[in-house]
Amino acid sequence: MEEKNTHIDQLKQTNYNSNNDLDLYLKALNSAYSGIIITDNMQYDNPIIYCNKAFETISGYSHNEIIGHNCRFLQAQDRSQRQRQLLKESIQRGEECKVEIRNYRKDGTLFWNELFISPVKNEAGQVTHFIGVQNDITARKKAEHDLREEKAHVELKIQERTKELQEKETFLSSIIETVRESLLVLDANYIVLSANRHFLNSFKVSSEETLGKPLFELGKQQWNINSLKELLTQILPTNNPVIDYEVDNIFPHIGRKVMLLNAYRIEFEGHYKDRILIAFEDITEKKEQDQRKDDFLSIASHELKTPLTTIKGLVQILQRMSSDHSNEKFVSTLDKMSAYVDRLNLLITKLLDTSKIQSGLIELHMEPFDIDQTIREAIDNITLAVPGYEIQLSGTTGAIVRGDELQIMQVVNNLLSNAIKYSPDSNKVEVSIHKVANFVKISIRDYGMGISYQDRLKIFERFFRASHIQKKFPGLGIGLYVSHEIIANHNGTLWVESELGEGSTFNFTLPIINNDESHGA
Amino acid sequence: MERKKIMICDDDQGIVEMLELFLELEGFNVISEINSTNLIKQLTTHQPDLLLLDLWMPLLSGDQVIKIIRNTPEVKDLPVLILSASVDGAAIAEDLGANGFIAKPFDLDEITSKINAILSN
Numbered sequence: 001m002e003e004k005n006t007h008i009d010q011l012k013q014t015n016y017n018s019n020n021d022l023d024l025y026l027k028a029l030n031s032a033y034s035g036i037i038i039t040d041n042m043q044y045d046n047p048i049i050y051c052n053k054a055f056e057t058i059s060g061y062s063h064n065e066i067i068g069h070n071c072r073f074l075q076a077q078d079r080s081q082r083q084r085q086l087l088k089e090s091i092q093r094g095e096e097c098k099v100e101i102r103n104y105r106k107d108g109t110l111f112w113n114e115l116f117i118s119p120v121k122n123e124a125g126q127v128t129h130f131i132g133v134q135n136d137i138t139a140r141k142k143a144e145h146d147l148r149e150e151k152a153h154v155e156l157k158i159q160e161r162t163k164e165l166q167e168k169e170t171f172l173s174s175i176i177e178t179v180r181e182s183l184l185v186l187d188a189n190y191i192v193l194s195a196n197r198h199f200l201n202s203f204k205v206s207s208e209e210t211l212g213k214p215l216f217e218l219g220k221q222q223w224n225i226n227s228l229k230e231l232l233t234q235i236l237p238t239n240n241p242v243i244d245y246e247v248d249n250i251f252p253h254i255g256r257k258v259m260l261l262n263a264y265r266i267e268f269e270g271h272y273k274d275r276i277l278i279a280f281e282d283i284t285e286k287k288e289q290d291q292r293k294d295d296f297l298s299i300a301s302h303e304l305k306t307p308l309t310t311i312k313g314l315v316q317i318l319q320r321m322s323s324d325h326s327n328e329k330f331v332s333t334l335d336k337m338s339a340y341v342d343r344l345n346l347l348i349t350k351l352l353d354t355s356k357i358q359s360g361l362i363e364l365h366m367e368p369f370d371i372d373q374t375i376r377e378a379i380d381n382i383t384l385a386v387p388g389y390e391i392q393l394s395g396t397t398g399a400i401v402r403g404d405e406l407q408i409m410q411v412v413n414n415l416l417s418n419a420i421k422y423s424p425d426s427n428k429v430e431v432s433i434h435k436v437a438n439f440v441k442i443s444i445r446d447y448g449m450g451i452s453y454q455d456r457l458k459i460f461e462r463f464f465r466a467s468h469i470q471k472k473f474p475g476l477g478i479g480l481y482v483s484h485e486i487i488a489n490h491n492g493t494l495w496v497e498s499e500l501g502e503g504s505t506f507n508f509t510l511p512i513i514n515n516d517e518s519h520g521a
Numbered sequence: 522m523e524r525k526k527i528m529i530c531d532d533d534q535g536i537v538e539m540l541e542l543f544l545e546l547e548g549f550n551v552i553s554e555i556n557s558t559n560l561i562k563q564l565t566t567h568q569p570d571l572l573l574l575d576l577w578m579p580l581l582s583g584d585q586v587i588k589i590i591r592n593t594p595e596v597k598d599l600p601v602l603i604l605s606a607s608v609d610g611a612a613i614a615e616d617l618g619a620n621g622f623i624a625k626p627f628d629l630d631e632i633t634s635k636i637n638a639i640l641s642n
Contacts, residue, residue, distance in 0.1 A: 298607075298608055301606070301608075302577060302606045302607055302608075305606035305625050305626060306533050306535075306536065306606055306625065307533075307535055308625075308626045309533075309535075309536050309539075309604075309606065309625040309626040309627065310533070310535035310536050310538075310539045311626075312626040312627075313536070313539040313540065313543060313626070313627075313629060314539050314542075316543075316628065316629045317539070317542060317543050317546065317629070320546070320629070341626070345626055352608060
């Protein structure tokens with residue numbers, strides 16, 4: 001009995017102890033953060049026989065709703081996950097397994113379950129139970145998902161940007177390849193980095209003989225010109241472009257050409273500051289055209305003057321013959337003829353002047369002269385020729401100007417004739433001459449029709465005639481062009497101030513020479 | 522006083538006729554030649570006192586003519602007065618060593634005064 005009691009006590013003790021331990025274990029399991037279940041593998045369909053508090057919290061089901069179910073109830077209708085197959089196989093084989101699987105709470109909401117199952121075996125090696133440990137990793141999954149999304153988004157952006165850049169590059173290179181101008185890109189050592197198609201075509205060279213070579217060694221070294229080299233060396237350090245540099249040379253394959261060269265430092269958002277872009281323009285034809293035009297004018301004026309010489313001579317012969325006769329009408333008719341022949345000659349001469357000026361042929365006979373006196377003479381001449389006009393002169397300078405007096409006279413004549421010609425309703429012209437710094441300034445003011453802004457811009461161009469005067473007033477559109485060129489050749493400027501209907505003031509300046517110069521010359 | 526003999530060489534018929542008319546009225550003996558390639562032969566034949574010469578002529582231009590004249594012993598000292606409508610006529614005349622230059626179109630007074638000045642030298 002004693003023994004029995006002792007045994008019972010021991011048993012009780014053990015029971016008590018084990019009960020105590022079990023309580024402790026259960027408490028531990030219930031305070032765990034992870035959901036824990038135990039399934040009985042020996043029963044049909046491996047039912048859940050235990051779950052802890054955390055599992056209730058994670059799944060949203062109560063203990064009673066859980067016990068007896070197979071774990072798959074957590075998957076709701078989402079049965080086709082790959083992880084499920086993995087679980088199934090591991091259970092069949094009685095092995096450990098860890099999966100991340102989509103599960104659904106009682107309220108139907110999704111949660112990501114990191115599930116670890118581990119078999120419990122008896123002494124015979126039979127799998128009697130499985131322990132499942134579950135962690136709700138929804139937050140982590142979401143973060144991972146967001147990260148993936150973000151990454152994908154960034155990648156998409158990069159792809160788009162790359163595509164955009166490629167398109168831009170294609171766009172730019174298609175422009176560069178299409179432009180009808182030859183382009184080269186050089187590095188800081190004047191080595192050709194790229195050449196566009198137009199360059200290769202117009203110089204009849206291949207990219208092999210162009211790329212990677214210094215500009216100055218291309219072809220027969222036709223770009224090896226000291227002054228050009230000097231200009232090019234200034235581009236990178238100073239960003240001073242080379243503008244309209246003319247190269248007249250004999251090129252391999254294409255012969256003699258006149259090339260206009262423009263070079264710039266390339267800047268692309270602060271990059272490539274050590275690259276030079278050179279554009280070449282073949283102006284050979286344009287030059288030839290200009291020459292042909294000047295030749296034409298020169299020949300035309302010569303051809304026009306030839307018959308004019310005969311007419312002029314014949315008129316003079318008639319005038320000589322008629323001096324014996326007293327028929328006044330005959331005499332005055334011949335005089336008129338003579339005057340018109342002279343006028344025709346003047347027009348032809350003007351036409352030729354423009355071609356001479358254009359080709360730089362006009363000769364200046366530079367000598368010091370008294371500008372005040374020249375202006376007075378010009379006014380006197382025109383007053384005699386066109387009576388009825390009041391030409392007022394104001395101011396004197398006492399200055400000596402170095403120049404071609406006849407040409408300056410021609411300018412003043414042009415301006416005075418224009419002032420009279422284009423003010424049909426006024427008979428007053430004012431001329432003033434003043435000293436301005438070391439220049440004389442001559443202004444010729446009329447009260448005529450004036451000149452519009454648009455016309456003022458072009459009035460000094462060759463053959464330009466203001467639209468509203470074309471029919472009313474005869475002229476070739478040469479006088480102002482020639483005057484402008486003459487004054488420019490004298491290092492002065494000619495300009496106009498005018499408003500439509502309010503008359504015009506034409507001004508020009510000429511540099512005054514100092515005393516030493518005037519005596520020394 | 523014996524009439525001075527003047528040769529005109531110009532490819533323009535109108536100018537030649539006008540000058541012939543004028544110079545005859547002025548009391549000169551006038552011979553003219555339109556084809557400059559015949560000129561040297563004419564000069565050696567007629568031995569004029571002065572030549573009025575155009576510059577721009579087909580086949581043989583005025584400057585070529587002058588060079589031939591200066592290299593032809595019979596006429597090498599012949600005074601030549603150049604008449605031209607060309608832009609650089611004056612400069613060419615000077616380069617060629619002509620005795621004078623008149624730009625076309627001209628005043629007839631200028632023709633007579635230049636001719637007389639050259640002949641009186």
